[in-house]
Amino acid sequence: MADTAYESTSGGAPPEQDNSWRERYWKKNLRLMIVLLAIWFTVSFGFGVLLIEPLNAIEILGFPLGLWFAQQGSIYTFVILILVYALWMDRIDDEFGVSERNGDGERA
Amino acid sequence: MSDIQFWTFFFIILTFGLYIFIAWRSRVKETKEFYVASQGVPTIANGAAVAADWMSAASFIGMAGLIAFLGSDGSVYLMGWTGGYVLLALLLAPYLRKWGKFTVPEFVGDRYSESVRIVAAVAAIVVSFTYVVGQMNGGGIVFSRFLGLNLTWGVIVAAAIIFFYAVLGGMKGITYTQVAQYTVLIIAYLIPAVAVAQQTTGIPVPQISYGKILAELDSLSTEFGLHEFTQAFAGRDGGQIDVFLVTASLMLGTAGLPHVIIRFYTTKTVRGARYSAFWALFFISLLYLTAPAVGAFTKLNLLQGVRGATVDQLPAWIETWGATGLVTVADGVDTIETVSNNAASGADLIVNNDILVLASPEIGGLPAPIIGLMAAGGMAAAMSTAAGLLLVISSAASHDLYFRVFKKEGASESQQMLVGRVAMAAAIVIAIFAGINPPAFVAQVVAFAFGLAASTFFPILILGIFWKRANGVGATAGMLTGLVFTATYMIYTLEVFGTGSNDHILGISPEGIGAVAPWSTSSSPSWCRS
Structure with a gap:
């Protein structure tokens, strides 16, 4: 799997000669993805659909909580999830020395 | 004017x-x-x-x-x-x-x-x-x-x-x-x-x-x-x-x-x-x-705005938008007692969904x-x-x-x-x-477009990226399965292309069927895979 997606990691030499770093890189990537997707599912399908009725019993600023998750909270969460993904992948890229940089060594 | x-x-x-x-400024020359x-x-x-x-x-x-x-x-x-x-x-x-x-x-x-x-x-x-x-x-x-x-x-x-x-x-x-x-x-x-x-x-x-x-x-x-x-x-x-x-x-x-x-x-x-x-x-x-x-x-x-108003006291936007046929007041109504967005409901005031945004400044009295x-x-x-x-x-x-x-x-x-x-x-x-x-049939076909994308493109892209062994035969078989499954259910439940509409199975509407199809797409028989 790792090979398909990261066949030719560009912009920087890998830290080791052997390919075991790819496997570790891919594992970290995968773990991050699973955690974020679990949150994605819980907030939207969990709070916004499956648990909407019990959550509606709680009211905050006039919003029944289930309705708030379905129409507002889930969207805020989605935006944050993608930001966290992008920031965290930067960290993982740096850790493995594969971040994409331009000639001046700045992030491209 | x-x-x-x-x-x-x-x-x-x-x-x-x-x-x-x-x-x-951004005209181009190359592909x-x-x-x-x-x-x-x-x-x-x-x-x-x-x-x-x-x-x-x-x-x-x-x-x-x-x-x-x-x-x-x-x-x-x-x-x-x-x-x-x-x-x-x-x-x-x-x-x-x-x-x-x-x-x-x-x-x-x-x-x-x-x-x-x-x-x-x-x-x-x-x-x-x-x-x-x-x-x-x-x-x-x-x-x-x-x-x-x-x-x-x-x-x-x-x-x-x-x-x-x-x-x-x-x-x-x-x-x-x-x-x-x-x-x-x-x-x-x-x-x-x-x-x-x-x-x-x-x-x-x-x-x-x-x-x-x-x-x-x-x-x-x-x-x-x-x-x-x-x-x-x-x-x-x-x-x-x-x-x-x-x-x-x-x-x-x-x-x-x-x-x-x-x-x-x-x-x-x-x-x-x-x-x-x-x-x-x-x-x-x-x-x-x-x-x-x-x-x-x-x-x-x-x-x-319409509460308790008789027909001649209704807000002005109802008349202006009435000209487009998107708002209708039922004949012989004295005061508006029921409102709906569904023309078949027989309510006193029928409002098309589409005008709520375009008319919102007028409804809210904005300049x-x-x-x-x-x-x-x-x-x-x-x-x-x-x-x-x-x-x-x-x-x-x-x-x-x-x-x-x-x-x-x-x-x-x-x-x-x-x-x-x-x-x-x-x-x-x-x-x-x-x-x-x-x-x-355009309105229905748009629902079809989403179902089609969900049941064909999404699974073959995901499998193509994450599963090395997914191959051409499997992908073609999968896309066609997804397509046929989604299309069949949509034609079964919608009045498209002159076919009659049937009741939704398990209450699933045709827009929702696309979510079921990827599973059939990705579970095409194993002999299709390398």
Whole structure:
């Protein structure tokens, strides 16, 4: 799997000669993805659909909580999830020395 | 000329002039510029372009009205059309950008086989075309309502502008005009929303303050024979399972739509693709978080406006919009006692979903310049989406079909460019005709487009990226299974192509079936796999 997606990691030499770093890189990537997707599912399908009725019993600023998750909270969460993904992948890229940089060594 | 017409002309001419100026500045000469803007689009600009590409006439004009009447269950559109971006950002965009080609059929063609490329190219054309017809028609409606032009001229004027920048600038021209169009449409959407929120609750943040009016809205809704806004699973007949599946289907469809995916090929780097997805959803969320508030406020103002009024005391907007046939007061009614968005309901006042946003400044009593701005925003939404779709159609037709199937060798750069431009021009002309006389089944076919994207593109892209052993035979079999399964259920439940409609199985509506299909797609028999 790792090979398909990261066949030719560009912009920087890998830290080791052997390919075991790819496997570790891919594992970290995968773990991050699973955690974020679990949150994605819980907030939207969990709070916004499956648990909407019990959550509606709680009211905050006039919003029944289930309705708030379905129409507002889930969207805020989605935006944050993608930001966290992008920031965290930067960290993982740096850790493995594969971040994409331009000639001046700045992030491209 | 009325005040409203003056301000509408003012904003339309101003914004169209801006688009033409940008188009001229970003005209292109090479195919790489034409198809992927030389992969040199900055992340924030790309995010805004994705947002404009994504938010169609339906999002801008129709969604808030739909939510106003659906109430809580309007969340299927809100979550469905935003949640798909999480899948796109985490599972598709970075990998497709890494592959580094021009189009979606190109990716699946290189990854699987030639026959998959052709099926995907045809599917991309069909999906995009059903969409473009709705955009053209939506643009025409805006023109005819606000400027008193007839719909035909509205469609032709809008198409002429798109023609100019799409044929001249390809992806580059489209991207930079879309950035401008996003700016226009979001300002046009937020200003009236903030003004109405301030007027009604004293808090100018509609996303927060619409909570304050929900209790009043619920009791007014009940009074006029509508279900409560906050009541879950009251807006859709299928209840919880249907809400779940429609949400899932729209999410998977969003992540699989070629005109969205194609944008992630335009960034400089893979990292750029990740941040583009963030900026895209950020910009989209500004409108999607506001839409339920606009729906709730407008519905409240509408119901308060007609409450206890006799027919000759009704607010002025009912008469002006009555001329378009989108608002009707039943004959022989003295005072309005029931309100509905369903023409067959026999309620005293029938309000079409589509006018709630366009009429919201009038319903809320806002001044004429804001109404003119609204019209420019509606046009921006329709044109930006249409242009993005036309690019997919022309690239699939020229890049993936013509040069792969009919003229495999010896096409020079300038020939390729010419074919690209001709395909674009042809697509626009066909879209004009279809936009003026939309085939009757277009509304249903748009649901079909999402189901198709969810059940075909999404699974083959995901499997192609994450599963080395997925191969061409499996992908073709999977796409066809998904397609046949989805299409069969849609034809079974919808009155399309002259077939009768049957009851929904397990309460699953045809929009929701696309979420079931990927499982059948990805579980095609093991002998199909290598």
